[in-house]
Amino acid sequence: MSEKNQYSLLFEPLDLGFTRLKNRILMGSMHTGLEHDGDEGYQRLAAYYAERAKGGVAMIITGGTSPNMAGMAGGDAAEVFNSPQQVPNHRLVTNAVKAADPDCKICLQILHAGRYAPTPDLVAPSPIKSPVITPYPPKELSTEEVEQTIDDFVNCAQLAKQAGYTGVEVIGSAGYLVSSFLLEKTNKRTDEWGGSYEKRMRFAVEIVRRIRERVGKDFIVIYRIAAMEMMEDGSSWEEVVTLAKAIEDAGATIISTHFTWHEARVPTIATRVPRAAFAQVTGKLRKHLSIPVITSNRINMPDVAEKVLAEGCADIVSMGRPMLADPEFANKAKQGREDEINTCIACNQACLDHHFKHKQVTCLVNPRACNETELNYLPTKAPKNIAVVGAGPAGLAFSVTAAQRGHNVTLFESNMEIGGHFNLAKLIPGKEEFYETLRYYRRQIELHNVDLRLGQKVTKEQLQIGDWDEVVISTGITPRIPAIEGVGHTKVLNYREAILGEKPIGKRVAIIGAGGIGFDVAELITHSGRSASLDVNVFAREWGIDFENHPRGGVQGIQPKLEVADREVFLLQRKATSLGRGLGVTTGWAHKLSLQRKGVHMIAGVNYQGIDSDGLHITVNNEPRTLNVDTVIICAGQESLRTIYDELNESIENLHLIGGAEVAMEIDARRAIDQGCRLAASL
Ligand code: NAP
Ligand code: SF4
Numbered sequence: 001m002s003e004k005n006q007y008s009l010l011f012e013p014l015d016l017g018f019t020r021l022k023n024r025i026l027m028g029s030m031h032t033g034l035e036h037d038g039d040e041g042y043q044r045l046a047a048y049y050a051e052r053a054k055g056g057v058a059m060i061i062t063g064g065t066s067p068n069m070a071g072m073a074g075g076d077a078a079e080v081f082n083s084p085q086q087v088p089n090h091r092l093v094t095n096a097v098k099a100a101d102p103d104c105k106i107c108l109q110i111l112h113a114g115r116y117a118p119t120p121d122l123v124a125p126s127p128i129k130s131p132v133i134t135p136y137p138p139k140e141l142s143t144e145e146v147e148q149t150i151d152d153f154v155n156c157a158q159l160a161k162q163a164g165y166t167g168v169e170v171i172g173s174a175g176y177l178v179s180s181f182l183l184e185k186t187n188k189r190t191d192e193w194g195g196s197y198e199k200r201m202r203f204a205v206e207i208v209r210r211i212r213e214r215v216g217k218d219f220i221v222i223y224r225i226a227a228m229e230m231m232e233d234g235s236s237w238e239e240v241v242t243l244a245k246a247i248e249d250a251g252a253t254i255i256s257t258h259f260t261w262h263e264a265r266v267p268t269i270a271t272r273v274p275r276a277a278f279a280q281v282t283g284k285l286r287k288h289l290s291i292p293v294i295t296s297n298r299i300n301m302p303d304v305a306e307k308v309l310a311e312g313c314a315d316i317v318s319m320g321r322p323m324l325a326d327p328e329f330a331n332k333a334k335q336g337r338e339d340e341i342n343t344c345i346a347c348n349q350a351c352l353d354h355h356f357k358h359k360q361v362t363c364l365v366n367p368r369a370c371n372e373t374e375l376n377y378l379p380t381k382a383p384k385n386i387a388v389v390g391a392g393p394a395g396l397a398f399s400v401t402a403a404q405r406g407h408n409v410t411l412f413e414s415n416m417e418i419g420g421h422f423n424l425a426k427l428i429p430g431k432e433e434f435y436e437t438l439r440y441y442r443r444q445i446e447l448h449n450v451d452l453r454l455g456q457k458v459t460k461e462q463l464q465i466g467d468w469d470e471v472v473i474s475t476g477i478t479p480r481i482p483a484i485e486g487v488g489h490t491k492v493l494n495y496r497e498a499i500l501g502e503k504p505i506g507k508r509v510a511i512i513g514a515g516g517i518g519f520d521v522a523e524l525i526t527h528s529g530r531s532a533s534l535d536v537n538v539f540a541r542e543w544g545i546d547f548e549n550h551p552r553g554g555v556q557g558i559q560p561k562l563e564v565a566d567r568e569v570f571l572l573q574r575k576a577t578s579l580g581r582g583l584g585v586t587t588g589w590a591h592k593l594s595l596q597r598k599g600v601h602m603i604a605g606v607n608y609q610g611i612d613s614d615g616l617h618i619t620v621n622n623e624p625r626t627l628n629v630d631t632v633i634i635c636a637g638q639e640s641l642r643t644i645y646d647e648l649n650e651s652i653e654n655l656h657l658i659g660g661a662e663v664a665m666e667i668d669a670r671r672a673i674d675q676g677c678r679l680a681a682s683l
Helices: 034-054 084-100 143-162 177-182 202-215 237-250 279-286 302-310 321-325 329-334 352-356 393-404 434-447 460-465 495-499 516-526 536-543 588-597 643-648 669-682
Strands: 025-027 059-065 105-110 167-172 220-226 254-258 293-295 316-318 385-389 408-413 451-454 470-473 477-479 492-494 508-512 568-572 601-603 606-612 615-620 623-627 631-634 638-640 655-657
Touching: 025 329, 034 059, 034 084, 084 105, 084 143, 105 143, 105 220, 143 167, 143 202, 167 177, 167 202, 177 202, 202 220, 202 237, 220 237, 237 254, 237 279, 254 279, 279 293, 302 316, 321 329, 385 393, 393 408, 393 434, 393 669, 460 643, 470 643, 492 495, 495 516, 495 631, 508 516, 508 615, 516 568, 516 588, 588 601, 643 655
Parallel strands: 025 059, 025 316, 059 105, 105 167, 167 220, 220 254, 254 293, 293 316, 385 408, 385 470, 408 451, 470 655, 492 631, 508 568, 508 631, 568 601
Antiparallel strands: 477 638, 606 615, 615 623
């Protein structure tokens, strides 16, 4: 394959004086949880990072590692790196990366979780409890303990050097310990580590200064700065610049910008955030510094990264989740194969949501992420003829993986396009990234010669008489229509009809069912104007961010302003719990807040009594109520579509059922893709 230079800036080396980055692509820090599995966990971590090194990134930042027991972000001692005895485990990682590509750098991220640590022994500058992540109040560090904590950072950096890392990144953002020293609201100290901004920033500056002193000149030291906290009472722009300059003077090699605290209520990485929305802030800071700067957040394709560099917003582009989604991202970009990139859709469903639920991290679109030692798509020695029925996420994942292994795959789809439910998801404002997943599968189908038969409703007989070694049924689901009196009324639509715009939707609407799809439908029908995820100015208005004037935290004193459709919407569920509980940990709050700001009425504990020309009759806590609506949209989950499987069950030997067709209760793209890939790997 000939190499194109379409991304000339992205592939320009960067001279750091004592060393050089081969290009501008950085794999940003991502928690994996693999280290929790002891020695085997480190073997798996080594394989995970080595695959990204082989994929062409210039530098990798590891997941956060705590310098002491109080700072564990995941509550597991395995995350702590404070003793020479742990060096051999880390050596496994650094050696694997060097073996994969001697030119790839790897830096250890030092993360002290501070008041976010999910442990009763957590510490902070002041005893102020975090509103998120942990239920425990922190203990105030004594002046001696502050000194000891700085020593712990320095010790960790020294151990990192011993273990073969090329450098360290100190995370000074996100609300973790270092950043909590910076703000008055979390630092009420009266000793030399609190009071004026000069004193509050000393902790960050001293960590960098003393690390540099200990590790010498030829070691990368990155400081991750909170360039915007997205909170009232965050840092002023002058404070951000003052800190960045002081960090440069203290000996940092690179400054990396970050744009949130975990307790902030502005989304900064979810799919509803426009691509590269925050790069302009990095660009503004870059003008004040002479060392290179890194930008990040929602940069998920090479053209976006190239544009960020072309606009002078950064020297290096960090992509964490995109490297989970596709370890070969950099090589594909370099070789002009960007249409083969499996794009991160910023759903957070299998990465950050898993991390915060203490589950092993992986990726919705790439189940091999963090499973490199056990899930492999090896070339088959015995190619089979395989029929696949249904080109939704499960059928697609199976087909392209099996074909990539060398099997002959015929994929039947009754619709005229592939994608199943992804074709609904892509139409929801803020979920446009699903177009990329469909583009990826289209390209993989071409590349691996899957025989795609669109518009073909395959029959039982075709499958019985065909020369198939294996038959895979991935026929998906159909919307569930609950047995409510009057459900056949003309004012009733299922969610499919609503999303595809197949029937008109009135001004007053009740939505039955408040799962992921109920929320999506509410978002769609209350939406007006341009999707915020496609326009950074609309996004800034919706969430009250001022990129130009940069008030404190980027948001101080600004009221979010949404363009709201002229429609009154009731979102209903039978459970008595608060609506949105089942949505993603890291994204659900933003969905809910957005709908609340649009005035959507959310009602729990509903019993549906009937639908007629007066509207929807319900009881709430046994009180009868009529919602005088002109449209009722049913979003009450799904039922499996598996007739063909049941018909064939006795007559075909190697028959498999996957995805929503197998378990509709959990139609979930993560499970569907994972199941499709694992089955394909096993045949
Ligand atoms: P869901 O999450 O299972 O929600 C179905 C809703 O319908 C629930 O609120 C349920 O709650 C209600 N319901 C179920 N049976 C009912 C009945 N017989 N009568 C009335 N109400 C009934 O299903 P979904 O919203 O269709 O989503 C399907 C899958 O898509 C999910 O598993 C999710 O993984 C995925 N998805 C995720 C997102 C996301 O943002 N992460 C977005 C879209 C889809 P009550 O019984 O309490 O009323
Ligand atoms: Fe990206 Fe979603 Fe994969 Fe996370 S799970 S890396 S957000 S595609």
